[in-house]
Amino acid sequence: MSDQAPIVVVDVGLGNLRSVERALRAALVAEGMAPERVRCASDPGALREAAALVMPGQGAFGDCATALHRHGGALAKAVGAHLADDRPYLGICLGLQVLFESSEEAGGAHGLGVFRGSVRRFRDGMTDARGARLKVPHMGWNQVLPTEDSAAAWLGRAHWYYFVHSYFVAPEEPSLGCVAGETDHGGRFVSAVARGRLWAVQFHPEKSQAAGIGLLRAFVRGLP
């Protein structure tokens, strides 16, 4: 048992958290750290005591927003306080999208609004340069190109990651500076954002083999 503050995988009841938990443990072991630091939790008290939050999530933006704002928004407030202190946060898939204000997927649902902008759906009927149909959802391995050196330090230079999603984030001013990585699917979309110790990605590091474990190792390295 470790007496260090835990790394909390936030459970909003959407999707299986175990693959994220397993991959984080593998990353901790690879860094010579105690794998027992990883916990899954859904109560705001546990979030407040966390050294780092990892917010995964598959499914619908609206369900995720609803879960965060349930019970007077206790979870949303705990996550918001964590981010306001610039404590380490890793968002995965919905854990990225929910940082924005709204989504085409769920009219009227409010995200955390950490960044200005919305979540949009890929258009149907897109084609690639060779005329092949691009499908929605965007599923499979694709490359993430970091926008600057500080992003390359955790995303890598042009690594391949596993994606599965139909929606992507579209930051707007004054949040355009959060863009950390881009990926091509019928044009470039934002596949990673960062601000201080907040990192959030559209792809699934827990399913992205060595590239993904490398990202998780970079995240846990140097945690308090």
Next chain:
Amino acid sequence: MTVARRLIPCLDVKNGRVVKGVRFVGLRDAGDPVDCARAYDRAGADEITFLDITASHEARDILLDVVERTADQVFVPLTVGGGVRTREDVDAILRAGADKVSVNSSAVSNPGLIEAVAGAYGRQALVVAIDARRRDPNDPGAGWGVFTHGGRVDTGLDALAWVREVDRLGAGEILLTSMDRDGTGLGYDLELVRAVVEAVGCPVIASGGVGSLEHLALGVLPIAEGGGGADAALAATIFHDGHFTLGQARDYLRARGVVVRDDATPEDR
């Protein structure tokens, strides 16, 4: 760059051990599925599929244990299929750590299962496997029938009508196996692959008949370039027998102009 075509080794599992099927008969024991999956993960498989061919439903716990142990060590998407009959089967497999469940016969007998699983977990968690056979071996115009129970039962369904239906009901992907080609090493039934790719909006995984790297390339090259246009290529024998490594397959596909993942991840962080 664009999304890569995927290479998926498939492991047939019976009573918790890996076997290899040739035309669905003549199986041989070939090792521990967890070790095999880990080896494929290290070798750069884009995904891994387990097909459980255990006859007895009572042996399900053995499979779930294999899935659980695999998920602890393998960090690419894992699909598990074979004998998935009920919503409870689906729940148990996903809970054990699989990312996707593949359904075949049960989707035919109970199409509502497709909607139920897609509704509960999202389309991405559901692969609908289809075993198709030509109505007339020499005339693709005669179409393909859908077979279940390892190819023994003719459902009477037309394959193209059925893939449109499962796409509409919520299949995240279609795993398309040609019964005519499975185990022959003669290559995919490209006419079948093209017809299905053009019929549906969801991704299509080509399966059945790969005997060479050329076959893999043809499965996933664009239709306009003479390929099948599939999103992913599933193969068993050519990888299991060590004829070719995944690395060789990847290099070959890249040389043929197919976008594939570069699994050599530099330690640059």
